[in-house]
Amino acid sequence: MDAAPVNNVILLADSYKVGHYQMYPPGTTHTYSYFESRGGKFPYVCFFGLQYILKRWLTGPVVTREAVEEAKELYKHALRTDTIFNEAGWNHIIEHHGGHLPLRIKAVPEGTVLPTKNVLFTVENTDPAVPWLTSYIETLLVQAWYPMTVATISRINKQILHHYHELTHENTDKVEFSLHDCGYRGVSSVETAAIGGASHMINFQSSDTVAGTCLLRKYYHVDTVGGYSGPFAEHSTITTWGKETEADGHSHILDVFKGTMVGCVADSYNVWECCDKIFGQKLKDKVLEHAKSGGILSIRPDSGEPSVVVLRLLEILSKHFGVEVNSKGYKTLPPYLMVVQGDGMNYKTMGEVLAVMEENGWSAGCVGFGAGASLLQRMDRDTLKCAYKCSMASIGDKEVEVFKAPVTDPGKTSKKGRLSLHKEDGKYVTLQHGKGDPDTDLLVPVFENGKLLLDYTFQEIRQRAQLSEEDPDIMEFLKACE
Template sequence: MFDNLILDTDSYKASHWLQYPPNTTAAFSYVESRGGRYDRTVFFGLQAILKSRLGRPVTHEMVDEAAALLAVHGEPFNEAGWRRIVDVHGGRLPVRIRAVPEGAVVPTHQALMTIENTDPECFWLPSYLETLLLRVWYPITVATISWHVKQTLRAALEKTSDNAATELPFKLHDFGARGVSSQESAALGGLAHLVNFQGSDTLSAVLAGRAWYGEPMAAFSIPAAEHSTITSWGRPNEVEAYRNMLTRFGKPGALFSVVSDSYDLFHAVRDLWGGALRQAVIDSGATLVVRPDSGDPVTVVAKTLEILDETFGSTVNGKGYKVLNHVRVIQGDGVNPVSIAAILDRIVADGFSAENLAFGMGGGLLQQLDRDTQRFALKCSAAKVDGRWIDVSKDPATDPGKKSKAGRLTLLVDEAGTYRTVALAEGQAPEPGWRDAMVTVWEDGALLVDQILAEVRARSEA
């Protein structure tokens, strides 16, 4: 139903081929974040969109379907233009897409990718593809949120842990698969998170890593209880439910997570885990990860750590902070960038190392965002009319923040890592001291740069 590339656009786009000036032969568009919640973004996800959507050739059957549908829908249809793409280009779209390398961390208000046609008869195509290509806002925004949380966690770990480098990749776990609108969102958003971390319960993201970025195993998980597997034992047998988890998964060197607030979290932590089962936990050689799942996250996590310290004890690390023995905590309820910072501030103030705690983030990671979180836009910045390039831009008096850039744009970077968007004429080289930060990743239906997840991760970390 949704495999027809021609119909993967906004309805009004079908009429735009009739609206350009006479003798237009080329159009040039760019994508940028015009500001937003964060001052920089992590570029990611274009390759996934190119492989999954643009890699499929257009066929005459697709043109037939689009012509019939749009005739009834009320829009004119450029049938001749699309037939040309099939007959002359073998169904491959005659466009060139340039972009910064995936994983690059780029300040806002800079061009991140550009699109232009390579066939003069298809000048209308870059704008037509806006709907499809601008969806890159979603993985970029997820990767950006995840990256900024990583910096919060990094700072806390570097202050309070002797093992910041090894702990950091597993401190934010993706719990978001059930909270997004589709499996495609889970795959693309979940993989965007894995640019920065290696923990996830979103299996679709693992599959996406294999399919789109050559990564055999993008993330790891551990056995974990949910409320149904605990409450099905009945409240009088709560301790037996926990004992079963310990028997099944409590092996030397293993980790397993148990939600422990189905009834009374602090009773479970103090009297069951820290009382009846305490010695069994210690003897197992495993690490028990206690999961609170209700209440105020800041106070609940702090109290849980306090009780676990009383019952299992702790050691003081080289940074002077307490590290629990045999147990850890994961907080997955009410987790977002703001609450993570608040929780970390509280436990550090209480003398606990950040390595005692991990986070599971669901809706706040994959769903509580939109295109305006980072104010993404794709705009035409140049057109070739009567054989010469002209600047194209908008500058609405009612909203200066929507002013767009003009010219054939690219993104330059200097040795210090400073970025600057500039307009260059065809064939014009950057000025000395600057180099082009963009590369051609797609041209005339072919992927020219196939990036693997390891490379993307290295860029975002750098």
């Protein structure tokens, strides 16, 4: 995560920010901005990732003479003039603050789940000489949209899984291992994989995106790992054995990894015959031997219509290995056998698979899922309509409320004045105009003048993000998505 093409904090901003210090009203000494989800696809957000940004980029003496000179030279060419760059302002930060950014940031604790359209963090300058700094840092801080959105999508998936496990399975113990992150290769960079992979691990303990664990170890006090994996086959490990000897490839895997949880991809050629003739007949004794040694076999189809494929494979496997009926009246495979569907999965298609299983009398405990692009990549800043806006400024001896209210899009109307977050009658509410009681404000100081004030552990974030009775009805949400 440190091998970035840009390590200069002055360059972590859109170029047009460089000249903004000259655009504020004369006498401006203080600006105050906030970040929120203005709505979007989901009814709530799971807030995560600000601590990574603060520790990675903003903590400590981040402004240096070398950084100023580098930025001065670059922006001279980018803006085609050497008269815009705020060299004096950045040098002021070096001379008066030792290179530490004179900013105060308050934020909702990471892992908090709250409805959209609430303030998530606020930012303000602490030195009247640099009121422009609050907005300058917007570009970087708004990138909190990504971990927050991944964590939210992941949690929506968790709600769906929990619903069906609670309905059809003996318990919900498997839920946190029922959605595997397969998105490492499908994202735009290693850093994206690290941030997105870590965000998913808030909700699930199953992942192949080891970069996520690396980020958590460095920035969130994880000692071991955030997500677990195992010896799972890919197509090359089966197809190199050849079509006629496909069974030998699967047999070899069961031999090498005896007594463990192994995964075999079954659709290299004919998924129906693989499950029926290879696992159900030719290798049945080996599967049972694997089970006796404590092993679990997960069979992964990777093509076809998911709900059709999963249901048919469950029926084929039950024909050969038997079926039990649990206390809730749903069919289950033996505990050493399961189907893992990874192709084409998102919260909608996963819900469809689980609905078809429930309609046909199958327990959700028989199946696991994997997700890649839909989990880590298929989203943008507008998925949750994330925005960072100025809501208050001090100009001369007056404190003024700042807002936008575009007539062409009322949904972009911004909040006014100082903001605080509270719970009233069990519901989150953002109070504007500085009316909130500081003693009950749920926004807590996390950064001030270059210092990190709170250093959350991943365990407490994960605990904060747990499902609760306050969550909106997930089935109503899915119906609204149809």
